[in-house]
Amino acid sequence: MIGHEDLAVRTLGPCRIDSPLAERLAARETTQHSVVEDDRILFDDTISMAGVRGVPVEQLPSLEPGGPRKRIYFDPAKTRVGIVTCGGLCPGLNDVIRGLVLELCRHYGVRRIVGFRNGYRGFIPHYGEDVVDLSPEVVQHIDDEGGTILGTSRGMQDPEDIVDALERLAINILFVVGGDGTIRGAMEVVRVIGERGLKIAVVGIPKTIDNDIPYIDQSFGFQTAMSEATKSIHAASVEARSAPGGVGLVKLMGRHSGFIACYSVLAKDDADYVLIPEVPFALHGERGFLEHLRRRVEDRGHAVVVVAEGAGQEHIDEHEPGRDASGNVRLGDVGRLLRRLITEHLDDAKVENNVRYFDPSYAIRSVPANPYDSAYCLRLAHAAVHAAMAGRTEVIVARRRRRFVHIPMALAVSRRNHVDPLGDLWMSVLEATGQPVRFE
Ligand SMILES: Nc1ncnc2c1ncn2[C@@H]1O[C@H](COP(=O)(O)OP(=O)(O)OP(=O)(O)O)[C@@H](O)[C@H]1O
Ligand SMILES: O=P(O)(O)OC[C@H]1O[C@](O)(CO)[C@@H](O)[C@@H]1O
Ligand SMILES: [Mg+2]
Numbered sequence: 001m002i003g004h005e006d007l008a009v010r011t012l013g014p015c016r017i018d019s020p021l022a023e024r025l026a027a028r029e030t031t032q033h034s035v036v037e038d039d040r041i042l043f044d045d046t047i048s049m050a051g052v053r054g055v056p057v058e059q060l061p062s063l064e065p066g067g068p069r070k071r072i073y074f075d076p077a078k079t080r081v082g083i084v085t086c087g088g089l090c091p092g093l094n095d096v097i098r099g100l101v102l103e104l105c106r107h108y109g110v111r112r113i114v115g116f117r118n119g120y121r122g123f124i125p126h127y128g129e130d131v132v133d134l135s136p137e138v139v140q141h142i143d144d145e146g147g148t149i150l151g152t153s154r155g156m157q158d159p160e161d162i163v164d165a166l167e168r169l170a171i172n173i174l175f176v177v178g179g180d181g182t183i184r185g186a187m188e189v190v191r192v193i194g195e196r197g198l199k200i201a202v203v204g205i206p207k208t209i210d211n212d213i214p215y216i217d218q219s220f221g222f223q224t225a226m227s228e229a230t231k232s233i234h235a236a237s238v239e240a241r242s243a244p245g246g247v248g249l250v251k252l253m254g255r256h257s258g259f260i261a262c263y264s265v266l267a268k269d270d271a272d273y274v275l276i277p278e279v280p281f282a283l284h285g286e287r288g289f290l291e292h293l294r295r296r297v298e299d300r301g302h303a304v305v306v307v308a309e310g311a312g313q314e315h316i317d318e319h320e321p322g323r324d325a326s327g328n329v330r331l332g333d334v335g336r337l338l339r340r341l342i343t344e345h346l347d348d349a350k351v352e353n354n355v356r357y358f359d360p361s362y363a364i365r366s367v368p369a370n371p372y373d374s375a376y377c378l379r380l381a382h383a384a385v386h387a388a389m390a391g392r393t394e395v396i397v398a399r400r401r402r403r404f405v406h407i408p409m410a411l412a413v414s415r416r417n418h419v420d421p422l423g424d425l426w427m428s429v430l431e432a433t434g435q436p437v438r439f440e
Pocket of ligand 2: 089179253255309
């Protein structure tokens with residue numbers, strides 16, 4: 001069970017400097033829409049969960065609220081900031097970079113901001129990467145484009161080398177934008193910073209189109225990515241309905257978590273089956289997926305199947321599970337497997353079929369953020385700047401139950417966010433598709 005110690009946020013030291021934002025904060029109080037800096041946000045959100053702890057309300061586990069502080073740790077005029085984006089692309093990365101730079105410059109008066117190129121390798125001398133000076137002029141319109149103007153990469157880098165680079169450039173604050181791997185990397189950087197007795201804040205803005213970071217409502221870019229995915233589901237549905245025995249099969253990203261598959265199917269409400277990593281399924285047999293699909297095609301003349309890339313890995317025998325440069329497991333291609341098996345199964349059963357396979361792949365994550373995600377990215381960037389200027393370190397900023405909070409990095413990587421097979425989301429998917437609870 002999560003306790004106080006899991007939620008404690010590290011700070012570099014006392015905040016002794018008046019914030020340039022102090023005047024704006026004078027009239028703030030905790031309301032339904034804001035939480036003042038010395039209040040706390042309860043971790044549990046049901047009476048039953050809070051009740052089992054059996055402690056008075058002020059002793060319940062709680063999170064530090066995000067947002068501006070009246071007094072800050074860093075002197076803006078003497079603060080130098082670095083920004084890095086790591087891991088896979090995600091809509092909104094440029095919005096986050098832009099938001100960080102604008103908030104730092106315009107509201108805090110920080111003038112020296114650099115971007116490191118191509119993820120953590122941008123710190124390492126032998127790659128020969130330059131650093132990019134980031135100013136409001138440079139970032140003003142970067143949100144019109146997908147991707148990240150800084151570039152990104154996978155692959156391990158030595159945290160000692162990273163901290164060497166921070167020291168060489170006299171960086172006081174490092175913002176890391178990335179997923180679980182990036183946050184683990186940042187924790188290593190924090191460890192070395194501590195060993196060298198440096199006062200450098202490291203603040204993360206969590207990024208993952210898979211939505212697999214825990215304890216947060218939803219990661220930025222997810223809404224854009226799932227909206228893009230609905231286009232392929234629509235196309236699959238049109239193809240399926242337009243051919244005898246039409247089967248539209250769509251494979252979507254989602255290594256360990258099937259959120260994109262679930263939400264895009266709910267948005268389109270055209271799919272008959274959703275297969276996700278969290279819910280294993282049998283392929284063969286009377287109650288297996290293939291036989292159910294055959295009946296559906298015979299009854300209705302067509303079907304649409306959406307599969308998350310991490311689903312059904314146990315069915316892929318010929319696959320050698322290698323790892324990518326960051327150590328992430330390389331998945332077998334469940335989409336191609338299903339395309340073959342569905343065709344064979346319908347052929348064997350003498351059911352006329354036309355299987356159309358869609359793999360939108362990177363197309364869902366390389367687009368610019370939609371307006372909702374852009375606004376979300378900007379607010380996360382603001383929260384990250386407030387946290388860092390107040391000397392918070394080894395934290396990510398996040399929105400949890402619609403409140404901006406600081407979550408210790410260790411907690412953010414302590415587990416993965418999954419679609420709960422017993423939860424509301426999966427229930428909604430089952431209702432929308434009409435598929436059985438299990439294929440067994
Ligand atoms: N276990 C780890 N320990 C230290 N650093 C790590 C670790 N895993 C990854 N990193 C660092 O973080 C970077 C990004 O990690 P990774 O490629 O796994 O992407 P990610 O941040 O998890 O994002 P995505 O959601 O796209 O997977 C890597 O290039 C590597 O430098
Ligand atoms: O960019 P790469 O290394 O091909 O990684 C693809 C993976 O990255 C993710 O988009 C997560 O960032 C996964 O959904 C996908 O499996
Ligand atoms: Mg990852």
